[in-house]
Amino acid sequence: MGSSNSQVTAPGSLMLQRRQLLTAFGGLCGYSLATHSVSAETVASRQRVLRVAHVTDVHLQPELQGAEGLAACFHHLQSQTDAPGLILLGGDHIMKSFDQPRDRVQTQWDLWQSVTKAELSTPMRSCLGNQDVYGWNKAASKTSGCEPEYGKKWALDVLGLPKSYYSFSQAGWHFIALDGLQPGDGDGSLAAYYDEEQFAWLERELASVPNETPILIWTHVPIVSVLPILMAKRDTTDSHALVAAGNVHTDANRVVALLQKYPNVKACFSGHLHRVEHVQFRGIDFYSTGAVCGAWWKGPIDGFSEGYTVIDLFDDGSHQAQYVPYGWKAVAS
Numbered sequence: 381m382g383s384s385n386s387q388v389t390a391p392g393s394l395m396l397q398r399r400q401l402l403t404a405f406g407g408l409c410g411y412s413l414a415t416h417s418v419s420a421e422t423v424a425s426r427q428r429v430l431r432v433a434h435v436t437d438v439h440l441q442p443e444l445q446g447a448e449g450l451a452a453c454f455h456h457l458q459s460q461t462d463a464p465g466l467i468l469l470g471g472d473h474i475m476k477s478f479d480q481p482r483d484r485v486q487t488q489w490d491l492w493q494s495v496t497k498a499e500l501s502t503p504m505r506s507c508l509g510n511q512d513v514y515g516w517n518k519a520a521s522k523t524s525g526c527e528p529e530y531g532k533k534w535a536l537d538v539l540g541l542p543k544s545y546y547s548f549s550q551a552g553w554h555f556i557a558l559d560g561l562q563p564g565d566g567d568g569s570l571a572a573y574y575d576e577e578q579f580a581w582l583e584r585e586l587a588s589v590p591n592e593t594p595i596l597i598w599t600h601v602p603i604v605s606v607l608p609i610l611m612a613k614r615d616t617t618d619s620h621a622l623v624a625a626g627n628v629h630t631d632a633n634r635v636v637a638l639l640q641k642y643p644n645v646k647a648c649f650s651g652h653l654h655r656v657e658h659v660q661f662r663g664i665d666f667y668s669t670g671a672v673c674g675a676w677w678k679g680p681i682d683g684f685s686e687g688y689t690v691i692d693l694f695d696d697g698s699h700q701a702q703y704v705p706y707g708w709k710a711v712a713s
Contacts, residue, residue: 413658413667413689413701426694430551433457433502434598434689434701436470436651437671439511440492444677446475447495449686449708453672454499456706457688464690466550467502468557470651470669471509471600473535475676478513478568479520482527489538505548506539507557508532509600509652510570510626517568532561545578547585553693554589558582558599560629570626572601574635586642594697595645602650603629604636604666607657627653636662647699649689654681656703670703679710686710 435453440446457464474488496504512535515523523530529537532544544559559578562571574582589595602608608627629635639645640662647665654671669689675681685705692700 413656413669413703422696422698426696426698428692429695430466430553430693431462431464432466432468432596432691432693433464434468434470434649434651434667434669434691435672436600436669436688437472437509437654437673438469438492439472439475439671439673439676440488440495441475441677442487442491445711446673446677447491449677449710450495450672451499452708453686453688453706454495454502456704458500458502464502467500467504468555468598468649469504469506470598470649471507472511472651472671473506473509473539475511477511477535478515479517481522482514482529485514485521485534489534493538505555505557506541507598507600508535508539508544508559508561510561513561516563519567532559545581549593551693552593552695554593554595556582556585556595556597558597560599560601560603564625570601572626572629573631574629579631579634579638583638586638586645589642589644591642591644593644594693594699595642596647596649596691596693596699597639597645598649600650601626601629601652602666602668603632603648604659604661604664605650605653605657605668606659607653607655607668611653636664639664644697646697647691647701649691655684658701665699665701667701669701674708674710677710678712 438450440450473492477485513532514534515521515527515530518525536544545557547556560572560574562573564571605628608623612623645664649667649669651669653668655668656670657668659666670684670687672686672688674686686708687703687705690702690704
Protein backbone atom coordinates (compact mmCIF):
# COMPACT_ATOMS: atom_id res chain seq x y z
CA MET A 381 0.00 0.00 0.00
CA GLY A 382 1.18 3.52 -0.71
CA SER A 383 0.38 6.90 0.73
CA SER A 384 -2.61 8.73 -0.68
CA ASN A 385 -2.92 12.15 -2.26
CA SER A 386 -6.61 12.30 -1.39
CA GLN A 387 -8.39 13.92 1.50
CA VAL A 388 -10.64 11.83 3.64
CA THR A 389 -13.43 12.36 6.05
CA ALA A 390 -14.19 8.77 7.09
CA PRO A 391 -12.58 5.34 6.70
CA GLY A 392 -13.85 2.31 4.83
CA SER A 393 -15.58 3.55 1.69
CA LEU A 394 -17.43 0.28 1.00
CA MET A 395 -18.78 0.11 4.53
CA LEU A 396 -19.64 3.79 4.39
CA GLN A 397 -21.66 3.32 1.22
CA ARG A 398 -23.56 0.30 2.42
CA ARG A 399 -24.53 1.96 5.70
CA GLN A 400 -25.78 4.93 3.69
CA LEU A 401 -23.88 7.45 5.81
CA LEU A 402 -24.05 10.96 4.38
CA THR A 403 -21.25 13.48 4.61
CA ALA A 404 -21.17 17.10 3.49
CA PHE A 405 -18.84 17.86 0.59
CA GLY A 406 -18.66 21.28 -1.01
CA GLY A 407 -22.44 21.70 -0.97
CA LEU A 408 -23.10 18.11 -2.07
CA CYS A 409 -24.33 15.13 -0.08
CA GLY A 410 -22.66 11.86 -0.96
CA TYR A 411 -20.19 9.21 0.09
CA SER A 412 -16.50 9.82 0.67
CA LEU A 413 -14.28 7.60 -1.45
CA ALA A 414 -11.04 8.34 0.39
CA THR A 415 -9.39 6.64 3.35
CA HIS A 416 -6.25 8.55 4.40
CA SER A 417 -6.12 12.05 5.86
CA VAL A 418 -4.33 15.06 4.44
CA SER A 419 -2.73 17.33 7.00
CA ALA A 420 -4.57 20.43 8.14
CA GLU A 421 -1.65 22.53 6.90
CA THR A 422 -2.01 21.07 3.40
CA VAL A 423 -5.74 21.65 3.36
CA ALA A 424 -5.28 25.25 4.47
CA SER A 425 -2.62 26.11 1.89
CA ARG A 426 -3.71 24.29 -1.25
CA GLN A 427 -5.99 25.79 -3.87
CA ARG A 428 -8.55 23.91 -5.89
CA VAL A 429 -7.94 24.38 -9.60
CA LEU A 430 -10.78 22.31 -11.07
CA ARG A 431 -13.89 20.39 -10.03
CA VAL A 432 -14.56 17.38 -12.30
CA ALA A 433 -17.44 14.92 -12.46
CA HIS A 434 -16.79 11.30 -13.37
CA VAL A 435 -20.06 10.10 -14.92
CA THR A 436 -20.15 6.50 -16.08
CA ASP A 437 -22.32 3.58 -17.18
CA VAL A 438 -25.37 5.37 -18.49
CA HIS A 439 -26.60 2.41 -20.56
CA LEU A 440 -29.01 4.73 -22.31
CA GLN A 441 -32.06 3.07 -23.83
CA PRO A 442 -35.61 4.20 -24.63
CA GLU A 443 -37.07 1.86 -22.02
CA LEU A 444 -37.29 2.32 -18.23
CA GLN A 445 -37.12 6.11 -18.56
CA GLY A 446 -33.42 6.00 -19.31
CA ALA A 447 -33.51 9.35 -21.12
CA GLU A 448 -35.33 10.97 -18.22
CA GLY A 449 -32.81 9.48 -15.81
CA LEU A 450 -29.82 10.81 -17.73
CA ALA A 451 -31.46 14.24 -17.96
CA ALA A 452 -32.05 14.16 -14.20
CA CYS A 453 -28.39 13.29 -13.62
CA PHE A 454 -27.20 16.18 -15.79
CA HIS A 455 -29.64 18.56 -14.12
CA HIS A 456 -28.52 17.52 -10.62
CA LEU A 457 -24.85 17.86 -11.55
CA GLN A 458 -25.18 21.22 -13.28
CA SER A 459 -27.54 22.82 -10.75
CA GLN A 460 -25.05 22.60 -7.87
CA THR A 461 -23.97 25.92 -6.42
CA ASP A 462 -20.37 24.84 -7.01
CA ALA A 463 -20.90 22.73 -10.14
CA PRO A 464 -18.15 20.74 -11.89
CA GLY A 465 -16.51 22.49 -14.83
CA LEU A 466 -15.72 19.28 -16.71
CA ILE A 467 -17.33 15.86 -17.13
CA LEU A 468 -15.27 12.74 -17.73
CA LEU A 469 -17.67 10.16 -19.20
CA GLY A 470 -16.46 6.69 -18.26
CA GLY A 471 -18.03 4.64 -21.06
CA ASP A 472 -21.15 2.58 -21.69
CA HIS A 473 -23.01 5.56 -23.09
CA ILE A 474 -25.65 3.25 -24.62
CA MET A 475 -26.88 -0.30 -24.13
CA LYS A 476 -25.58 -3.49 -25.76
CA SER A 477 -24.37 -2.05 -29.04
CA PHE A 478 -22.26 -5.18 -29.42
CA ASP A 479 -25.21 -7.54 -29.93
CA GLN A 480 -28.04 -5.36 -31.26
CA PRO A 481 -29.16 -4.80 -34.87
CA ARG A 482 -28.15 -1.58 -36.55
CA ASP A 483 -31.50 0.19 -36.23
CA ARG A 484 -31.58 -0.42 -32.47
CA VAL A 485 -28.07 1.00 -32.07
CA GLN A 486 -29.02 4.00 -34.23
CA THR A 487 -32.05 4.64 -32.00
CA GLN A 488 -29.88 4.68 -28.90
CA TRP A 489 -27.19 6.95 -30.32
CA ASP A 490 -29.90 9.30 -31.59
CA LEU A 491 -31.34 9.36 -28.09
CA TRP A 492 -27.91 10.05 -26.61
CA GLN A 493 -27.38 13.00 -28.93
CA SER A 494 -30.87 14.33 -28.25
CA VAL A 495 -30.49 14.26 -24.46
CA THR A 496 -26.99 15.71 -24.40
CA LYS A 497 -27.93 18.48 -26.82
CA ALA A 498 -30.97 19.45 -24.77
CA GLU A 499 -29.64 18.92 -21.23
CA LEU A 500 -25.84 19.17 -21.18
CA SER A 501 -23.97 22.47 -21.11
CA THR A 502 -20.85 21.34 -19.21
CA PRO A 503 -17.85 20.36 -21.38
CA MET A 504 -17.53 16.57 -21.61
CA ARG A 505 -14.75 14.17 -22.58
CA SER A 506 -15.43 10.45 -23.07
CA CYS A 507 -13.73 7.11 -23.00
CA LEU A 508 -15.39 4.07 -24.55
CA GLY A 509 -17.20 1.27 -22.76
CA ASN A 510 -17.85 -2.24 -24.02
CA GLN A 511 -21.56 -1.43 -24.49
CA ASP A 512 -20.54 1.25 -27.02
CA VAL A 513 -18.78 -1.18 -29.39
CA TYR A 514 -20.96 -2.09 -32.36
CA GLY A 515 -21.36 -5.59 -33.73
CA TRP A 516 -18.76 -7.64 -31.87
CA ASN A 517 -21.37 -10.34 -31.44
CA LYS A 518 -21.83 -10.87 -35.16
CA ALA A 519 -24.52 -13.53 -34.87
CA ALA A 520 -26.79 -11.46 -32.64
CA SER A 521 -26.17 -8.12 -34.35
CA LYS A 522 -26.17 -9.62 -37.85
CA THR A 523 -22.89 -7.92 -38.71
CA SER A 524 -20.11 -9.15 -40.96
CA GLY A 525 -17.31 -6.99 -39.58
CA CYS A 526 -17.10 -5.04 -42.85
CA GLU A 527 -19.66 -2.39 -41.94
CA PRO A 528 -18.30 1.20 -41.92
CA GLU A 529 -19.49 1.65 -38.32
CA TYR A 530 -18.29 -1.75 -37.08
CA GLY A 531 -16.48 -1.99 -33.75
CA LYS A 532 -15.48 1.27 -32.08
CA LYS A 533 -15.83 3.45 -35.17
CA TRP A 534 -19.49 4.36 -34.65
CA ALA A 535 -19.01 5.47 -31.05
CA LEU A 536 -15.89 7.46 -31.92
CA ASP A 537 -17.76 9.30 -34.66
CA VAL A 538 -20.73 10.14 -32.43
CA LEU A 539 -18.48 11.30 -29.59
CA GLY A 540 -16.15 13.26 -31.88
CA LEU A 541 -13.03 11.30 -30.96
CA PRO A 542 -10.26 10.63 -33.51
CA LYS A 543 -8.95 7.71 -31.39
CA SER A 544 -10.16 5.70 -28.44
CA TYR A 545 -7.21 6.83 -26.29
CA TYR A 546 -5.91 10.37 -26.01
CA SER A 547 -4.78 13.05 -23.59
CA PHE A 548 -5.22 16.73 -22.80
CA SER A 549 -4.19 19.23 -20.15
CA GLN A 550 -6.40 21.57 -18.16
CA ALA A 551 -5.97 23.69 -15.04
CA GLY A 552 -2.45 22.39 -14.42
CA TRP A 553 -3.46 18.72 -14.54
CA HIS A 554 -2.89 16.20 -17.34
CA PHE A 555 -5.75 13.86 -18.26
CA ILE A 556 -5.34 10.52 -20.06
CA ALA A 557 -8.25 8.52 -21.48
CA LEU A 558 -7.45 4.86 -22.15
CA ASP A 559 -9.20 2.01 -23.94
CA GLY A 560 -8.72 -1.51 -22.58
CA LEU A 561 -11.62 -3.03 -24.51
CA GLN A 562 -10.60 -6.13 -26.47
CA PRO A 563 -12.70 -8.90 -28.01
CA GLY A 564 -12.72 -12.04 -25.87
CA ASP A 565 -12.63 -15.67 -26.93
CA GLY A 566 -16.35 -15.96 -27.56
CA ASP A 567 -18.48 -14.05 -30.04
CA GLY A 568 -19.23 -10.75 -28.36
CA SER A 569 -17.33 -11.51 -25.15
CA LEU A 570 -14.97 -9.01 -23.55
CA ALA A 571 -11.33 -9.04 -22.50
CA ALA A 572 -9.60 -6.10 -20.81
CA TYR A 573 -5.99 -5.12 -21.53
CA TYR A 574 -4.04 -2.48 -23.43
CA ASP A 575 -2.67 -3.66 -26.76
CA GLU A 576 0.99 -3.13 -27.60
CA GLU A 577 0.41 0.00 -29.68
CA GLN A 578 -1.55 1.70 -26.91
CA PHE A 579 0.84 0.58 -24.17
CA ALA A 580 3.79 2.01 -26.12
CA TRP A 581 1.83 5.25 -26.57
CA LEU A 582 1.15 5.36 -22.82
CA GLU A 583 4.85 4.89 -22.07
CA ARG A 584 5.71 7.85 -24.30
CA GLU A 585 2.86 9.94 -22.95
CA LEU A 586 3.82 9.49 -19.31
CA ALA A 587 7.46 10.24 -20.08
CA SER A 588 6.48 13.46 -21.86
CA VAL A 589 4.57 14.98 -18.93
CA PRO A 590 6.64 17.25 -16.64
CA ASN A 591 7.26 15.71 -13.23
CA GLU A 592 5.46 18.55 -11.47
CA THR A 593 2.24 18.06 -13.47
CA PRO A 594 -0.24 15.71 -11.74
CA ILE A 595 -1.92 13.07 -13.92
CA LEU A 596 -5.46 11.66 -13.78
CA ILE A 597 -6.30 8.58 -15.85
CA TRP A 598 -9.74 7.27 -16.71
CA THR A 599 -10.65 4.03 -18.43
CA HIS A 600 -13.77 1.87 -18.53
CA VAL A 601 -12.73 -1.49 -17.04
CA PRO A 602 -10.85 -1.19 -13.72
CA ILE A 603 -7.09 -1.67 -13.83
CA VAL A 604 -7.00 -2.58 -10.12
CA SER A 605 -10.11 -3.61 -8.16
CA VAL A 606 -11.22 -5.96 -5.40
CA LEU A 607 -14.80 -5.91 -6.65
CA PRO A 608 -14.35 -8.76 -9.17
CA ILE A 609 -13.28 -10.99 -6.29
CA LEU A 610 -16.37 -10.09 -4.28
CA MET A 611 -18.50 -10.66 -7.37
CA ALA A 612 -16.81 -13.96 -8.26
CA LYS A 613 -18.91 -17.10 -8.45
CA ARG A 614 -18.24 -20.40 -6.69
CA ASP A 615 -19.87 -23.77 -7.25
CA THR A 616 -18.95 -25.01 -3.76
CA THR A 617 -17.18 -23.59 -0.75
CA ASP A 618 -14.05 -25.54 -1.75
CA SER A 619 -13.96 -24.50 -5.40
CA HIS A 620 -11.86 -21.72 -6.85
CA ALA A 621 -13.67 -18.42 -7.25
CA LEU A 622 -14.24 -17.57 -10.90
CA VAL A 623 -13.61 -13.91 -11.74
CA ALA A 624 -15.63 -13.02 -14.82
CA ALA A 625 -13.53 -12.31 -17.88
CA GLY A 626 -13.48 -8.64 -18.70
CA ASN A 627 -14.26 -7.41 -15.17
CA VAL A 628 -10.69 -6.31 -14.45
CA HIS A 629 -7.52 -5.81 -16.50
CA THR A 630 -5.51 -8.96 -17.15
CA ASP A 631 -2.40 -6.78 -17.64
CA ALA A 632 -2.78 -5.00 -14.29
CA ASN A 633 0.70 -5.88 -13.03
CA ARG A 634 2.31 -4.55 -16.19
CA VAL A 635 0.26 -1.36 -16.17
CA VAL A 636 0.81 -0.63 -12.47
CA ALA A 637 4.56 -1.27 -12.86
CA LEU A 638 4.59 1.43 -15.52
CA LEU A 639 2.40 3.89 -13.64
CA GLN A 640 4.37 3.67 -10.41
CA LYS A 641 7.48 4.92 -12.22
CA TYR A 642 5.75 8.28 -12.31
CA PRO A 643 4.84 9.70 -8.87
CA ASN A 644 2.77 12.37 -10.60
CA VAL A 645 0.20 9.71 -11.58
CA LYS A 646 -2.30 10.43 -8.83
CA ALA A 647 -5.55 8.60 -9.61
CA CYS A 648 -7.24 6.19 -12.00
CA PHE A 649 -11.03 6.25 -12.38
CA SER A 650 -13.15 3.51 -13.94
CA GLY A 651 -16.70 2.26 -14.22
CA HIS A 652 -18.04 -1.02 -15.65
CA LEU A 653 -18.85 -2.74 -12.34
CA HIS A 654 -21.65 -0.34 -11.25
CA ARG A 655 -20.40 -0.36 -7.67
CA VAL A 656 -18.40 2.13 -5.60
CA GLU A 657 -14.86 1.37 -4.48
CA HIS A 658 -11.53 2.99 -3.62
CA VAL A 659 -8.29 0.99 -3.61
CA GLN A 660 -4.89 2.46 -2.81
CA PHE A 661 -2.06 0.45 -4.33
CA ARG A 662 1.58 1.38 -4.83
CA GLY A 663 0.93 5.05 -4.24
CA ILE A 664 -1.96 5.33 -6.71
CA ASP A 665 -5.65 5.74 -5.96
CA PHE A 666 -7.89 3.46 -8.05
CA TYR A 667 -11.59 4.28 -8.05
CA SER A 668 -14.67 2.46 -9.31
CA THR A 669 -17.45 5.00 -9.34
CA GLY A 670 -20.85 3.36 -9.51
CA ALA A 671 -23.27 3.93 -12.39
CA VAL A 672 -25.68 6.58 -13.56
CA CYS A 673 -28.13 3.76 -14.35
CA GLY A 674 -27.60 1.78 -11.12
CA ALA A 675 -28.78 -1.74 -11.97
CA TRP A 676 -29.50 -0.90 -15.61
CA TRP A 677 -32.33 1.52 -14.74
CA LYS A 678 -33.97 -1.02 -12.42
CA GLY A 679 -32.88 0.53 -9.14
CA PRO A 680 -29.76 0.43 -6.91
CA ILE A 681 -27.29 -2.44 -7.23
CA ASP A 682 -25.97 -4.09 -4.05
CA GLY A 683 -27.06 -1.01 -2.14
CA PHE A 684 -25.27 1.44 -4.44
CA SER A 685 -27.62 4.13 -5.67
CA GLU A 686 -27.64 5.72 -9.11
CA GLY A 687 -25.03 8.48 -9.07
CA TYR A 688 -21.82 10.10 -10.24
CA THR A 689 -18.52 11.10 -8.63
CA VAL A 690 -17.30 14.63 -8.00
CA ILE A 691 -13.53 15.08 -7.96
CA ASP A 692 -11.77 18.17 -6.65
CA LEU A 693 -8.28 18.70 -8.09
CA PHE A 694 -5.78 20.91 -6.26
CA ASP A 695 -2.68 22.84 -7.25
CA ASP A 696 -0.42 20.67 -5.09
CA GLY A 697 -1.40 17.48 -6.98
CA SER A 698 -3.80 16.25 -4.31
CA HIS A 699 -7.44 15.42 -4.90
CA GLN A 700 -10.59 14.36 -3.11
CA ALA A 701 -13.47 12.31 -4.50
CA GLN A 702 -17.09 11.96 -3.47
CA TYR A 703 -19.81 9.65 -4.82
CA VAL A 704 -23.06 11.59 -5.21
CA PRO A 705 -26.47 9.91 -5.67
CA TYR A 706 -28.75 12.16 -7.72
CA GLY A 707 -32.03 10.94 -6.28
CA TRP A 708 -33.33 8.85 -9.16
CA LYS A 709 -36.26 6.53 -8.44
CA ALA A 710 -36.38 3.67 -10.93
CA VAL A 711 -39.72 2.78 -12.42
CA ALA A 712 -38.83 -0.93 -12.18
CA SER A 713 -37.47 -0.96 -8.63
